[in-house]
Amino acid sequence: MSKKARKRLIICIILLIVILLDIWGFSMKTVRYDVKTNKPVKSVRIVFISDLHNCFYGGTDQSGIIAEVNKAKPDIVCFGGDVIDAWGGTKYALKLMTELSKDYPCFYSPGNHEDMRDDKNDFYEEVKKICPVLLGNYEEITVKGQAICIYGAPDAIEWGSHKTHLEECFDTLDGKYYNILLAHRPDQIDSYLGQGLKTSESFDLILSGHAHGGQWRIPKLLDQGLYAPDQGIFPKYTSGIYHYGSTTHIISCGLAKPLRMIFIPRIFNRPELSVIDINR
16 A cells, blocks of 8 residues: 555544544433432432533434433433523424423523523523523422422622522522522532532532533543633533532533534533432
8 A cells, every 4th residue: 555545544544533433422321320318308310401502312303302301200300501502593492391391390590601692581481481490599399298499500600789699599598408409500619519608508419511521531531521611621520420518519511512513522422411319
């Protein structure tokens, strides 16, 4: 084989590897988490959907995600922010939320992409027709005879003289319940744990997304990925389960696969549907 032919072959192999990695990176996987608690909680299963960015799986009817959710048979479905992009349509996100709400109690707390939209309030009104929108407030749900409170705090940063969404959540936090916080940005974990706030209470479970799994991952070398929004290069919090005393923090790699990410493909980092089992 000539040098020219070998060079072409090497280029073709490299391109094939890149294409395969890109295709593989768009293939959804279900990740399961086991959460233990000292509170008297019977087994509860949550499906956590984060960073959908108005993508669809299994066709525009969202049959791919719906099938996986039905297979998991959750008690609760939580949407953890960035279900849509900062621009563009909302149809596929609303389709998924509508279909899942027919069979499961659903809850939604926004992320930074919703907050950047000029029409965010219109979108929230559409979602309110489907399920509760959590913006510094909570919803109580009874699962298997036990009360669980689900909070949403997309904003943990100071804004003027008003309380942040997170502070509003802490104001109503009652430790006698099992308390779940949907908080989009994992890099704000210190705030979610109550640092700097006058509180003796803590959330039992915190669910985050936002970091997209660090985008490029290399097993054993870049387990948290190469880059994440608001964390920069070599981020610390992009996926997995963390424990802080009685609080468990789970970060989903999310389901984003928008076209603009072709130039920054997921490598060893498939989109994630999170299934969380809570047991005493």
